[in-house]
Amino acid sequence: MNKRQLKDLLYEQVARIGKAVASPKRLELIELLAQGEKSVEQLATELSIGIKLASAHLRALREARLVTSRKDGKFVVYRLTGPDVAGLWVALRQVAEEHLLDLRVALDQMVAEPKKLVSLDRQALMDQAQRGEVVVIDVRPQAEFERSHLPYARSMPVQEIASRLSELPRDKAIVAYCRGPFCLFSEEAYELLHSQGYRVHKLLDGVSEWRAAGMPLDTD
Structure with a gap:
């Protein structure tokens, strides 16, 4: 050759x-x-x-x-x-977001109200969650939470939120996340909790984005 x-x-x-x-x-x-x-x-x-x-x-x-x-x-x-395959997806999506206008427009439609989003950076969010100043909820299915999740998060699948409202404090901000920017579970959670008077925000990160950024994850 x-x-x-x-x-x-x-x-x-x-x-x-x-x-x-x-x-x-x-x-x-x-x-x-x-x-x-x-x-x-x-x-x-x-x-x-x-x-x-x-x-x-x-x-x-x-x-x-x-x-x-x-x-x-x-x-x-x-x-x-391997986790590098998930990292490939994150990197590919980020390049697409950077260079494809149509994708950015579609994402803007998904996040029509920027005030819905968490304003903290990843480390600050984790620090506040550790101190109990915010409550982070993972609204994916329980099995996905058990595989890996953000530190200090609690599992609350989106279909269970309505029946578990009593578990969420009303005097703290709630942060909901799911599988990443393209996932709609966190939007459903936001709409439900917002309608019930909770102070709630969405985190666009999922576990893949969190890992790709070099942040730690927990497993149960």
Whole structure:
């Protein structure tokens, strides 16, 4: 193999990753699996697609060594091959946010009211949470919280908030977060708590963004 052929091979191998993630659904699969392992059925439901199509997308990710799978009874369960895959998703999304106007416009529509967002930086938020000055709630499913979550956060899945309002203090700010900037669970939590008179804000970070920023995470 001459030098030109070797160089072509090197780029070709890296391009396998680009080809694998060149699909909106596969990117969403990576974001979902960054929260913890999930079965094909769970992933298909989350993406609102059929199991056959979900399996095809997962196969493409597996061929690029971005995900791996295991059998759990009659189910096939997938997970990311490493935290660097979640980091790839965060980096790719951040580059897109920086350079694609259409994406920035869409994100602005999701965050139409900047006052909804936490104004503190990550370290300041963690310090206030440690001191009990703010209450951070993780509104993802319980299983995702147990895999990893922000320090000092408490699990309160979005579908449980209405029945657990008594657990939240009314004299402190509430900060809700979910899977990242594209996740709508925290928006649902905000609307519900705001309607009930709570002082509430959203955090756009999820665990992947928190980890990518070099911040610590907790596991249960």
